[in-house]
Amino acid sequence: MQNQRNLILAIVLSAIVLIGWTFLAEKFLPPSNPPATKIVDGKVVPLPKPEAMPDSSATIRDRALVLRETPRVAIKTPRLEGSINLKGARIDDLVLLDHRETIAKNSPPVRLLSPGGTPDAYFAGFGWTADNLAVPTSDTQWTADGTLLTPEKPVTLRWDNGQGQRFAMRFAIDANYLFTITQTVENVGPRPLGVRPFGLVSRVGVSKDPSSWTMHTGPIGTFDGATDYSVSFKDLDKAGAAGERFQTTGGWIGFGDKYWQTALVPQQNLAVDAGFRAGEGQRYQADIAQPTQNVPAHGTATNVQRFFAGAKEVAVLDAYEAQGITKLDRAVDWGWFVWFEKPIFYLLDWLFRHVGNFGVAIILLTCIVRALLFPVAQRQFASMASMRKVQPKMKALQDRHKDDKPRLQQEMLKLYQTEKVNPLAGCLPIFIQMPIFIALYKVLMLSIEMRHQPFALWIRDLSSPDPLTPVNLFGMLPFDPPGFLHLGVLAILLGVTMWLQFRLNPPAGDPAQQQVMAIMPWMMMLFFAPLAAGLQLYYVANNLLSLAQQQYLYARTPGLKESMSAQAAGK
Numbered sequence: 001m002q003n004q005r006n007l008i009l010a011i012v013l014s015a016i017v018l019i020g021w022t023f024l025a026e027k028f029l030p031p032s033n034p035p036a037t038k039i040v041d042g043k044v045v046p047l048p049k050p051e052a053m054p055d056s057s058a059t060i061r062d063r064a065l066v067l068r069e070t071p072r073v074a075i076k077t078p079r080l081e082g083s084i085n086l087k088g089a090r091i092d093d094l095v096l097l098d099h100r101e102t103i104a105k106n107s108p109p110v111r112l113l114s115p116g117g118t119p120d121a122y123f124a125g126f127g128w129t130a131d132n133l134a135v136p137t138s139d140t141q142w143t144a145d146g147t148l149l150t151p152e153k154p155v156t157l158r159w160d161n162g163q164g165q166r167f168a169m170r171f172a173i174d175a176n177y178l179f180t181i182t183q184t185v186e187n188v189g190p191r192p193l194g195v196r197p198f199g200l201v202s203r204v205g206v207s208k209d210p211s212s213w214t215m216h217t218g219p220i221g222t223f224d225g226a227t228d229y230s231v232s233f234k235d236l237d238k239a240g241a242a243g244e245r246f247q248t249t250g251g252w253i254g255f256g257d258k259y260w261q262t263a264l265v266p267q268q269n270l271a272v273d274a275g276f277r278a279g280e281g282q283r284y285q286a287d288i289a290q291p292t293q294n295v296p297a298h299g300t301a302t303n304v305q306r307f308f309a310g311a312k313e314v315a316v317l318d319a320y321e322a323q324g325i326t327k328l329d330r331a332v333d334w335g336w337f338v339w340f341e342k343p344i345f346y347l348l349d350w351l352f353r354h355v356g357n358f359g360v361a362i363i364l365l366t367c368i369v370r371a372l373l374f375p376v377a378q379r380q381f382a383s384m385a386s387m388r389k390v391q392p393k394m395k396a397l398q399d400r401h402k403d404d405k406p407r408l409q410q411e412m413l414k415l416y417q418t419e420k421v422n423p424l425a426g427c428l429p430i431f432i433q434m435p436i437f438i439a440l441y442k443v444l445m446l447s448i449e450m451r452h453q454p455f456a457l458w459i460r461d462l463s464s465p466d467p468l469t470p471v472n473l474f475g476m477l478p479f480d481p482p483g484f485l486h487l488g489v490l491a492i493l494l495g496v497t498m499w500l501q502f503r504l505n506p507p508a509g510d511p512a513q514q515q516v517m518a519i520m521p522w523m524m525m526l527f528f529a530p531l532a533a534g535l536q537l538y539y540v541a542n543n544l545l546s547l548a549q550q551q552y553l554y555a556r557t558p559g560l561k562e563s564m565s566a567q568a569a570g571k
Contacts, residue, residue, distance in 0.1 A: 177310025359455025
């Protein structure tokens with residue numbers, strides 16, 4: 001009867017954990033990318049990009065048609081392609097040439113910016129505000145001194161208000177993702193003027209990458225040297241036009257997705273007013289208003305601001321930070337352990353560049369981490385062995401002083417001192433390892449460097465779940481199992497290797513604990529099934545190395561496992 005009760009308790013607890021994990025994972029853990037491939041009749045087939053959701057609040061038109069309606073300056077760099085709209089001087093057409101929507105050979109490049117009135121509208125604009133002065137607006141038609149913007153050839157846009165003021169914006173771009181906009185006002189009139197330069201980024205719709213406790217997407221910026229991840233699209237919906245405002249010296253502001261980022265960057269020594277706001281139809285805006293500039297009669301005033309639009313590649317963000325953009329590297333939500341995560345990323349990236357396969361790099365990183373942690377694991381194992389050796393004496397003390405708790409504690413402390421055993425020594429290695437495992441999790445889930453990287457055989461994208469599953473007979477049945485029911489081969493290997501690990505350990509003394517430990521590997525298999533294949537690969541490799549390590553440590557301590565098993569069985 002007791003064993004049946006323990007079994008029922010174990011099953012109930014397992015069910016609670018499984019359901020609870022599903023809820024918590026959706027809220028706190030960043031999901032993997034959508035599946036990049038599926039198995040059809042035993043073959044790996046790339047999946048097409050999901051269609052963009054239409055904006056029901058306004059008429060959505062074909063992007064190609066909208067791009068043809070207005071004169072434009074083409075943008076062409078080794079990594080970017082697009083155009084500047086001469087109506088309103090907007091950067092509203094930009095694709096990232098080094099990143100594709102899917103892994104299919106004919107997949108188009110990732111589109112970051114798109115004109116207003118088209119699917120996923122997203123653009124940047126620059127201008128001035130002023131009192132009692134005609135300034136350029138979103139409908140202003142600018143003239144350009146060139147038709148092509150390249151890293152070697154800037155382009156200047158000009159507009160004359162016909163009242164004695166001439167406005168100019170010089171656009172320059174580097175070889176990566178940074179635009180530099182130099183705004184100039186020439187006042188040929190008889191009286192001084194005051195103008196206030198601004199920049200804005202506008203987008204329609206929230207990020208397609210859900211924001212979670214471990215990965216922020218949406219409104220983001222660095223204000224007075226601290227990166228702020230606290231503002232969400234929901235917050236902006238509640239605040240409306242009032243929005244969220246920040247007074248800051250330097251920094252940057254924009255919108256971030258899992259892999260992509262836009263950011264307005266003022267001069268880093270200027271005190272500016274920055275903020276976010278929301279409009280109808282899920283329209284969101286990030287903007288920066290710079291200090292008012294006085295333009296003397298027959299004089300000029302110039303302002304420089306920059307605009308980042310591209311992929312959150314760690315090396316590129318680090319380089320821009322080194323050039324003076326405060327904490328642009330924090331566009332990647334590294335979290336609390338950034339001081340530890342970035343070195344792990346640098347090592348993983350170095351391994352990848354040398355071996356040429358991201359999956360092999362993950363395995364090599366796992367080997368390095370396990371080697372570094374071997375002394376810690378050895379200490380944990382030694383502590384466990386010491387505690388097991390004094391277990392009979394502890395049991396005798398518990399039986400002798402079961403009705404006298406203070407005396408029992410005193411006798412237990414004497415026993416620990418006599419036997420030179422520290423009951424907390426086994427916990428310390430766990431606390432040391434936790435930041436490492438959290439860091440590895442974040443690196444593998446957030447780094448764009450793993451996106452669309454193949455490993456071997458059927459694994460064509462390590463940032464997506466393993467597509468090969470026996471649930472649909474490896475693609476022979478015409479359906480895709482949902483969520484954690486999509487048990488890929490890597491997830492199954494993870495469960496099997498964890499089960500083998502537990503088999504090597506001596507059984508727990510309590511029957512309920514034994515039942516929980518028996519179910520745990522298969523629960524972990526379900527937990528990891530929807531996560532990125534790269535993360536699953538890491539844990540499979542880690543489990544295999546742990547098995548080898550356990551075998552080695554048991555071999556160095558003959559008879560320990562048998563004595564521990566005997567104690568657990570009450571012999």
